[in-house]
Amino acid sequence: MLTQPLLLNEDALRRRRVVSLKVAAPSVRRTSSQSLLEGSRELVIEHEGNEYHLRLTRNDKLILTK
Numbered sequence: 001m002l003t004q005p006l007l008l009n010e011d012a013l014r015r016r017r018v019v020s021l022k023v024a025a026p027s028v029r030r031t032s033s034q035s036l037l038e039g040s041r042e043l044v045i046e047h048e049g050n051e052y053h054l055r056l057t058r059n060d061k062l063i064l065t066k
Contacts, residue, residue: 033062 043054055063
């Protein structure tokens with residue numbers, strides 16, 4: 001977790017108090033499995049010349065296989 005020091009105010013400056021702020025991590029792109037599968041139960045993903053299969057199981061679990 002990244003932190004960045006922040007000086008509070010003049011009073012804090014006199015007392016040399018510093019507080020750390022949490023810097024938010026860059027957001028990760030999100031999409032729903034329904035949006036990816038569009039009603040089907042399998043999706044083929046091509047990556048660097050290989051095919052990967054994303055499958056929705058009978059128990060509504062996702063499995064990614066090469």
